[in-house]
Amino acid sequence: MSDEAEVEAEVLEQLPLDAWHRARGARMVGFAGYEMPIQYEGILAEHEWTRQHAGLFDVSHMGQLIVTGEGAAEALEALLPADVSSLKRGRIRYSLLLGEDGGILDDLMVTNVTREGGEPAFYLVVNGATKWDDIGHLREHLPDAITLTYLEDRALLALQGPEAAAVLERVMPGVTGELGFMQSTEYAFEGGHLAIARSGYTGEDGFEISVAAGQAERLAERLCAEAEVKPIGLGARDSLRLEAGLPLYGHDLTPETDPVSAGLEFAISKARRARGGFPGAEHILKLLDEGAPTRRVGLALEGRMAAREGAPVHAGDRQVGTVTSGGFSPTLGHPVAMAYVDAAHASEGTALEVEVRGKRLPARVVPMPFVPHRYHRKGAV
Template sequence: MSTTADATLLKTPLHALHLELGARMVPFAGYSMPVQYPAGLMAEHLHTRAQAGLFDVSHMGQLLLKGPDAAAALESLMPVDVIDLAPGRQRYGLLLNDEGGVIDDLMFFNQGEVEGEHTLFLIVNGACKAADIAHIQERIGSRCEVRSLPDQGLLALQGPQAAAALARLVPEVQQLVFMSGGQFDWQGVPLFITRSGYTGEDGFEISVSAAQAEALARALLAQPEVKPIGLGARNSLRLEAGLCLHGNDIDTTTTPPEASLNWAIQKVRRTGGARAGGFPGAGVVLAQIDDPASLKRKRVGLVALERVPVREGTPLQTEDGQSAGTVTSGLLAPSLDKPVALGYVAPHLAQPGTRLNALVRGKAVPMEVAPTPFLPPRYHRG
């Protein structure tokens, strides 16, 4: 495939660097993005698990919500505790539609008082960002300022050596623990850094002005532990970590209980009290949490018992040939050297150990329902 991409595609601030590094570029979320570098997906994946990988995630949407009502306003859009999130802390959130379907999943951070105004920082998925920002503006724009940050790049540094590498540039990041963050300075360049990511490893996400993103990326790649990593390995890393990809494993037709995301809905939003419910689709979502038997399907992990990769869209059957569900993400997991997948099955088939068959090109590949994550996470909790 060509190392250039369609001229209509948007480019991240690191586009020229990707080409210089020999990346294979593909269209993704409207951008020209690196899917892999010359070392290849497998090597990039294993390097991230062993040392540190640098990802360009500048296609993601970054925005600020500002004003005294920002937390309560955002809480009205999600089944998540926003109001009680402490300054300096980050949380996973779900934007829902009025039927309880997942418009997008996102990360939000309480920056506390910034220039005299309470400020929340949000990162949303690249393919959804225009619709997300429009949705947020329409629903709560009268309650707080909704400010998009199109001139910011976003880098992710992930892996067990990420902290050692980043600390040579920004020593203070060593004080951070998983899902915390803050404002930092690198050679006079302001950085907003959180200790989080999408790989199951320790790591950081770094918001930096687009004009300074390439200089920061080069400084990180100069560290002996760090190599550039493309979208291919980002996908295999997140799947081993059991993390959902919006558009595959969750979408506007799936509710959080169907997607096995009840853990993301804090008790204060579920039961009793003034803040229970009150979010889009609350009637549907809370009824499903209260009565799990009402679910028609449930997201599960799956491990193939033969070395045959089972891809997105593959149908699942019971051992006696009855329709059981569908695979939504799947590949040969590099760290485990066996095929793993996420998919939806009927709830009575969701118990770990349940045997199913995946129909791959007409052949029945035996699979077993398995707990996720497939690989234990290594987040730095202090």
């Protein structure tokens, strides 16, 4: 064998809108197995545009799944800590796919899409980087009577920002008035079928729209024809979700983290805490009762130098944690980060130091989100 090892390049899949992104000047990068647009005009400009107007994100790399069959809610409750059985039609819940030890295999959205008189049906959106593992895990653990379908012929677009609702109402009259945060509906658009959820990953009001892959370009063109809308890349999506204090799977969440340490206790409903029955329930319920030894916290850093994933967090001479996400906040004008730190150093206002390029940068623990959410809440979820 030659001394020169041949490294096979990763074969990246293309999004349904790949040519559309390139025609608009997108710089494409590999992410979650796909060629994704990281930016068009620049991350800072796109971040600020979304905060002020409306940005269109292509998130078609995400996994879109349908779980159907009698007993589907109960079957999902054996794998998730959500109270799926009480989820009303058209309502959405954030939940977690858990391993037997209570570790987080993925975070996801679950929507009750059961039709009137039809068998129970739930729509799941899972992370792109983990979707094949998720599909394998679900197929292994769901009962044979439950059907899992991967919607491989669907694209997913996210329209986010304070002007998103006005734009969508103009393009699809009547669709926004009935929707509050974490609610969904269906809409007939130019002969096609859309599933529209009022949710997103930016902290802003917005919508995620599932559309047939063949109709995605027409929908994107129609939305971007509105003056308030510009296409936005993966770079600004990351800076927006960081300011919103939203964890990114594979970084802030991993199989080694549990929901309590991650600060996601809200994802474990009161009913599920009472009856258990989800993977790792004994361990997780004990952490809820006694507290977790480490906690995911927000950090505000002084100066302009950002702390990135892996940066050590110190209290005096001792390392007490590690940064999992970090960057400069365009909205706040200083760096912010998420980190897991020892519970004794997780209280708001605690002074810490983050090591960046051999320097200790002053930081303090602050509440998340760093920038307040602006979700449109309407009715109970």
